[in-house]
Amino acid sequence: MTHQELIPHLFRTEFSKITAVLCKLFGADHIEAAEDIASETFMLAIETWTYNKIPENPTGWLYAVAKNKAKNHLTRQHIFTDKVKPNLTPSEVTTAEIDIDLSDQNIADSQLQMLFAICHPIIPVESQIGLALRILCGFGIDEIANAFLTNKETINKRLFRAREKLRIEKIPIAFPGESEINNRIDAVLTTLYLLFNEGYYSESKEAVVQEELCREAMRLCRLLIGSPQTNTPPVNALMALMCFHASRLKARKGQNGELVLYQNQDETLWNQELITSGAIYLKEASQGARVSKYHFEASIAYWHTIKEDSKEKWENILQLYNQLLQLDYSPIAALNRTYALAKVNGKEAAIIEAEKLKLIDNHFYFMLLGELYKGIDNTKAKAHLERALALAKTSTDQQTIQRSIDLLK
């Protein structure tokens, strides 16, 4: 690997590790300083490695530089004497004046604790995702802006406010206590779920960015599974859900980046390894009394990994949606439930149920009605699809609907 290839690769894997460990060490007051030190470390790597040869152990080199920079920062800011030292036991102080622990264990712990701090309910969810991408996934500001289809200034402002909030509210970078851990895990899972969806349903044309968002959400979820304190059934259920969805990432993008609908996908492109992993996580998730919405969603996603239509498949999907909706209503679940109902009880029965939903601001609602009326009353089908087209905001959705309308002619 040349340094041009090596540095971006290391940046992806090591930036977030260094940042998390330093954040944990410095505390929530100095998150930006931690990010800056990690960035400066990579700047120095670019300068040094371009003119000299790449060190034998590049990661070790980065850690050594980061440690030195961190020590300088601590000394300069008197953080060590004011903040870190009082929390150390006397033996720790004498054996290592300032020890910056970049061991695998401390990296994993710091990342997890940082994840809990970032996903604190006090921080707006949008900012949580932004901060997670920056601090835990090592995304650049322009990459985050790209993923959210917005500009750098907006992201910078959002991150600034989020860091301020962490500082002012004195959010500890630590594991939540025994009594609150389940609630806090729920908040973390919501963020990871949204981060994954941001990638999976992203409008960004850059497939790479989308896959990266999904992969990072899965990596952070795996981090939770890796720690006994956070390896709970809902975490495994979310992991299963993400595996099943991610198995179709390749199949759902056409040659020109257009969305390929489920029924038109080439299932040989589905990633069987991910499907198998998903099944293992789902089995793991079933060990426990608590059933979360992720359990239902993962089970639904599991049935979708079987392409062939069968009465059993749609019957199961329908019942899972019935249960999911009782636990956690969402318009999209309501629409999907009605689609499953059509598969089980026929289109006529589903039309009656669909018309009760009255989701008249939702283009998916009219897409569903258009689909249901197809072959029963094509004039009505077309009218619904045209209404869907008028409501659709993104070009991907507009194209999909237009193709449906064209097929009716």
Place this chain on the structure above:
Amino acid sequence: MDEYVLIMRHEDGAKVASAEQMQEWMKQTMDWIGGIAAQNKFVSGTGLPFDNARVVSSKKVVTNGPFGDIKETIGGFITVRAASVEEAVEFAKGCPVLQGEGNTMEVRRIAKNDGVH
């Protein structure tokens, strides 16, 4: 928006249905509830199994099962959100319990938090 409880009343709780029939009713009931939940109008609910049921009389006499002198019994209930009693009645009309002759649905507004009760 008020909350209403929809109570499923069986005319004769002593009637025994086959396992297949029970399963079919259960599925229909789940679809009925799913349809209400899909409109974001479902609050909570549960079935009430007959086994291990007890009736305590005013003299504190405990009898097995809900069926003594009266056969009628309650099979379950769900709570829904509805803008009016008419809307709640529309939900009740869809309940598969009504397929059984003599069975009824009782629709009652929940008094909690209405500022009067």
